Amino acid sequence: GAGVSQSPRYKVAKRGQDVALRCDPISGHVSLFWYQQALGQGPEFLTYFQNEAQLDKSGLPSDRFFAERPEGSVSTLKIQRTQQEDSAVYLCASSLAGRVNQPQHFGDGTRLSIL
Amino acid sequence: RKEVEQDPGPFNVPEGATVAFNCTYSNSASQSFFWYRQDCRKEPKLLMSVYSSGNEDGRFTAQLNRASQYISLLIRDSKLSDSATYLCAVIPTNNAGNMLTFGGGTRLMVKP
Numbered sequence: 001g002a003g004v005s006q007s008p009r010y011k012v013a014k015r016g017q018d019v020a021l022r023c024d025p026i027s028g029h030v031s032l033f034w035y036q037q038a039l040g041q042g043p044e045f046l047t048y049f050q051n052e053a054q055l056d057k058s059g060l061p062s063d064r065f066f067a068e069r070p071e072g073s074v075s076t077l078k079i080q081r082t083q084q085e086d087s088a089v090y091l092c093a094s095s096l097a098g099r100v101n102q103p104q105h106f107g108d109g110t111r112l113s114i115l
Numbered sequence: 116r117k118e119v120e121q122d123p124g125p126f127n128v129p130e131g132a133t134v135a136f137n138c139t140y141s142n143s144a145s146q147s148f149f150w151y152r153q154d155c156r157k158e159p160k161l162l163m164s165v166y167s168s169g170n171e172d173g174r175f176t177a178q179l180n181r182a183s184q185y186i187s188l189l190i191r192d193s194k195l196s197d198s199a200t201y202l203c204a205v206i207p208t209n210n211a212g213n214m215l216t217f218g219g220g221t222r223l224m225v226k227p
Contacts, residue, residue, distance in 0.1 A: 033214055042119075042202050042217030043159065056214065091158060095213070103149065104215060106158040 002026065004107035006092050012113045013082050021077045021110045023092030032075050033104060034067055035091040043091050049075060082114045118142060119205050121218035128225055132193050136221045138203030139185045147206035147213075148186045150177055152199045153220065159202055162188075193225045 005024040013019050025032050031050055035043035036059075045059040051072035060067070064082075069075040079086055089111050093104040121138045128134045140148075148165035163170060165177040165186050176189040186203055200222045204215040 031213065035215075035217075040123075040219075042121075042204075042219045043215070045214040045216065048214050059214075093215075102213070103161045103164065106160070108158050111156075 004092055004094050004105055006090075006107035006110050008110060009108060010111045010113075012115065014115050015082060015084060017082055018078065018080045019082055019112065021079075021090050021112070023075045023077070023094075023107060025073065025075070025092070025094030026105060028096065029094035029105075030072075030097050031095045031102070031104075032069060033093045033095075034075070034077050035093065036061075037089045037091055037109070039088075046077070046090075079112075082112075084114050087112055087114045117219075118207075118216050119203060119218040121201075121203060121221045123219055123221060125222040125224050128193055128223070130193060130195060130225055130227055132225075133189065133191045134193055134223065135187055135189045136201055136203075136223075137185050137187050138218050138221075139183075140203075140205045140216075141184070142205070142207045143181075143184060145205045145207045148177075148179055149204045149215070150175075150186075150188050151202040151204055151217075153202055154199050159217075162201070190223075193223075195225050195227060198223055198225045 034046040037043040048056040049069040064080045066078045089109040091109045093106045095102040150162040151159040152162045153159045169178040174191045200220040202220045203218045
């Protein structure tokens with residue numbers, strides 16, 4: 001069956017440009033998470049959706065970061081006026097329901113490089 | 116102090132060796148624990164959940180020590196294909212969204 005799908009796989013942008021990263025979760029998965037992973041580090045939480053509701057955005061590093069999931073399925077993470085420190089792998093994960101012991105399944109990630 | 120800490124390694128072991136990693140967490144109320152495996156330039160993949168009673172899956176054994184606030188992963192009879200970064204992840208109980216807090220990962224290199 002299809003896993004979590006992210007696009008693009010790689011994105012190179014110039015500093016100051018806006019970027020949009022897409023996540024298509026596993027069908028039927030209610031919960032969707034975005035994480036940021038810097039080189040040599042573990043993933044760090046950015047934001048969380050349950051269906052279309054963004055229940056937690058406490059991990060977003062600045063107001064340049066914005067995420068949406070308007071129909072409760074596909075999600076987009078947008079970064080405005082990109083900075084070099086935004087360079088990282090952006091991982092999306094989904095899980096079946098919002099219960100504590102539900103495992104999260106990750107997509108391949110989008111590797112973002114800001115020049 | 117980070118919420119979840121791991122020795123970054125690398126752990127260099129010969130094929131067939133037994134190797135163990137620990138991961139410490141700071142939130143004593145944490146209830147859910149996981150080990151993920153991440154290959155170079157790939158996404159994290161769930162290796163196993165860690166239950167209070169401990170659990171085993173083939174060559175892999177995970178244990179939880181609540182008193183000392185750490186989880187462990189034991190790999191027996193290491194294979195070359197076990198070379199990867201092992202991430203521990205924790206969900207604190209006061210975390211309504213069930214987002215994972217990861218350690219920095221422990222790198223394992225199994226050599227012939």
